[in-house]
Amino acid sequence: MKIVTRTVAINNLKKHIGQDLRKLALQHGITTYETGKQNKGWKGLVLEILAGLENNVSKAPNGLSYELKSVSFHNVKNELTPKETMAITMINPEELKKHSFFESHCWAKLKSMVFCAVMWHGQNSENAELLKVASLDFAEDDELIKEIKADYDFIRAKLIKEGFGALTGKDGKWIQARTKGAGHGSTSRAFYARISLVKKIFETAS
DNA sequence: CCATGATCATTA
């Protein structure tokens, strides 16, 4: 098991900017689209490997103190805009009730992330280029963080007051508690970063 | 079987 610091991970990723991720996925034996079935998580897996993490799709933490995330981008009026929201982490109802924002997994991951912008080529895209790599550290007194914390507190209060099932993607200004089930009846929830937040993060990190 | 990766489908 190699030790990969965040800096090293970023440098590793930067070597691949502009390259076709699908080709790299094949080199590393990651199923993308070849079997006829789409693995929606393949980009994330490729990125983890490219960063030097020999991780699989196990649990959330990459073993270190940072998170590796990828976001699809597409062009809107000459501007590169995030196409989708970004999953941050799963919501554990018990932990959400007990922990404040700065004790939460959500914050732990958010404060030290590595973002990968990936070009989106339409649905069922078979290829994607790595557009950009950015790292970002949040400070606890960051203005943006205060607002995110407010969203967290709002969602937390709603969970306690109305229950887990009352949470919806409508809640929150910067982050939301969307459904993210296994797709077979069971549904859980996860924190998602709204597009506006993703965009802001990239502007800040640039 | 479930948690995790992130995208897909539908609606406005």
Added chain:
DNA sequence: TAATGATCATGG
């Protein structure tokens, strides 16, 4: 286009 909810492939 944007927003919200639902879904799939993968490995332990």
